[in-house]
Structures are given as C-alpha cells and as structure tokens.
Amino acid sequence: MRALIIEDEKLAANRLARLLVQIDPNIQVIGQIESVRKAVQQFNSGLKPDVAFLDIQLADGLSFEIFDQTQVPCPVIFTTAYDEYAIKAFKVNSIDYLLKPIDADELAAALQKFRHLAAPVPVSVTPNLELLQKAMHMLGQTPYKNRFVVKVGEHIKAIPVDQVDFFFSKEKATFLQTKENKRFVIDFSLEQLENLLDPQQFFRINRSYMISLPAIQDIVSYSNSRLKTFLRNAPEPDVVVSREKVNAFKNWLDR
Structure with missing residues (x-):
C-alpha cells in the first residue's frame, strides 16, 4: 500500500x-x-x-x-x-x-x-x-463572516454579508460591492475571503471576482468552454468564469 x-x-x-x-x-x-x-x-x-x-x-x-x-x-x-x-x-x-x-x-x-x-x-x-x-x-471551528467594517470618510460602517453582491480586486485593492450599488475598499484579499465566507453564498469565478447568486443577471456561453456572466452594477460590462472553474461554478448554481 x-x-x-x-x-x-x-x-x-x-x-x-x-x-x-x-x-x-x-x-x-x-x-x-x-x-x-x-x-x-x-x-x-x-x-x-x-x-x-x-x-x-x-x-x-x-x-x-x-x-x-x-x-x-x-x-x-x-x-x-x-x-x-x-x-x-x-x-x-x-x-x-x-x-x-x-x-x-x-x-x-x-x-x-x-x-x-x-x-x-x-x-x-x-x-x-x-x-x-x-x-x-x-461546531464553531470555521465561523463564516457575517459583516464587514468599512470606512466612509471619518465614519465607520458595518455592512452585513447578505447585502453584498460581489467582491472584486483591482490595482492591488479589494472592493466590496453592495446591492445598493455602493462600493467600499476592504482589508481582505480574495484568497482570504474564500476561507471567511460561506461557500454556498459566494463563489470565486476567476482571479478578480467572488460573486453571490443574486448579483448575476445573465450567463452566456463564451469561447474556450468558458462562461460569461453579467453582474448587477459591475465595474465592467461582463465578467468571464475561468475555464477551470466552469464545472464547479455550474455545480454551485445547481445547489
């Protein structure tokens, strides 16, 4: 053996x-x-x-x-x-x-x-x-994050996770996008968020985006066996699901 x-x-x-x-x-x-x-x-x-x-x-x-x-x-x-x-x-x-x-x-x-x-x-x-x-x-060993604390000018605000549409990284910063179309910088990388968030609620579709199901407005087939998503209030018109993530993404959608 x-x-x-x-x-x-x-x-x-x-x-x-x-x-x-x-x-x-x-x-x-x-x-x-x-x-x-x-x-x-x-x-x-x-x-x-x-x-x-x-x-x-x-x-x-x-x-x-x-x-x-x-x-x-x-x-x-x-x-x-x-x-x-x-x-x-x-x-x-x-x-x-x-x-x-x-x-x-x-x-x-x-x-x-x-x-x-x-x-x-x-x-x-x-x-x-x-x-x-x-x-x-x-069992409380890996509690999922319930909220994020963000700065708004001189103020501090707590954003519940269920109000988040998606997270994305750009120019070495990570952003939180809310359902109300508000955007905040947070002190977590997407790699860290993968361990902090409930995997049933959020999915890492590529190197730059981690999304929730309610944020998805449409999904279409794309080149090289990939998928293209259209997210509510995303900073770019469409976001591509990495080819290696496609099968896992489909399984996540089907839960």
Whole structure:
C-alpha cells in the first residue's frame, strides 16, 4: 500500500508515518506534503497513492480546497484535532476521520476498512465537502463572516454579508460591492475571503471576482468552454468564469 501524508505539522506527519510502518511494514509512505498548493501540484503531476491522509487545516488553507482544484485519485482519511462529537458529525460517505493524536488501533481499523475498497475509487468514498463545511461551521471551528467594517470618510460602517453582491480586486485593492450599488475598499484579499465566507453564498469565478447568486443577471456561453456572466452594477460590462472553474461554478448554481 502506497500512502501519502498531507500534514503541515512535521512532528505529526513523522509520527503518522512511523505508526503506518509499525502497523504494516509493507506500507510505503511515498511523501509528506504540508500545503494545499503543493498537494494540488503533486496530484496534477500524476501522483497516485493508494490512500491519502489529509489534515483538515493546512498551512495555506483547508484541505477541502484540494478537491476544488484537482482530482484526488484515491480514498482519503482525514485527520483532525476536533473532539469526538465533531468526528461523528464528519463521518459521511464512508470517509474515516482520525482524532489527533492518532491512536494506533484506530489507525489500523481505518487501514483495514480501506483494504476492502475496490479500485477504482467508488463514488461513495468521495467526501461530501458541503456537509463537512457545514459540520465545521456548526461546531464553531470555521465561523463564516457575517459583516464587514468599512470606512466612509471619518465614519465607520458595518455592512452585513447578505447585502453584498460581489467582491472584486483591482490595482492591488479589494472592493466590496453592495446591492445598493455602493462600493467600499476592504482589508481582505480574495484568497482570504474564500476561507471567511460561506461557500454556498459566494463563489470565486476567476482571479478578480467572488460573486453571490443574486448579483448575476445573465450567463452566456463564451469561447474556450468558458462562461460569461453579467453582474448587477459591475465595474465592467461582463465578467468571464475561468475555464477551470466552469464545472464547479455550474455545480454551485445547481445547489
């Protein structure tokens, strides 16, 4: 069995690697990766482990983001420091979750479970990311932002998230656009907003725009398998959905 460890804590990764070999000397740990970015790069380059152990919180974001950016070609076992009640909430679609510090017996049981899985990977072992994110949100571990504080001259104003049409970046600044066609500069990058906002309410369609569904006035097909959106009060007449985002965008629309 070829195992991949995706974990940003070096000590935890080394301990897991030792436990795996102790449980089964035939297990080969083919790599340790500490970030979402590097995991995506490795999977895109053709890395195909038999099983991957994913820490939920990595150095540059949540491991769920890996599934948004690439195809994970193997079953996964999430590892997490959340309490046992969170673990029970996360047990969906035949995915295992191991509580840190990882217990050797529980690890052995998880490995035994995956040995019974047939190849190719069944649909049932694909994590339901929406349910996982909901569970984490309910447990208060990744609370979504409810409002943004902005400056209006010498005044400070709080803008509720449900009043936001979209966010966009321009000339190294990030702007918040409200449903009332008001625009404010905020101190967050779009990358940060992806982790702060409810993914059911906002979607990052390209490098410059993160939008809400009510802001969309029309969507049309565009060249190179892309889509073109027309947003209410956008600073440009149309905004293109990146080709690599099209499928995920369609799934988001269909929720």
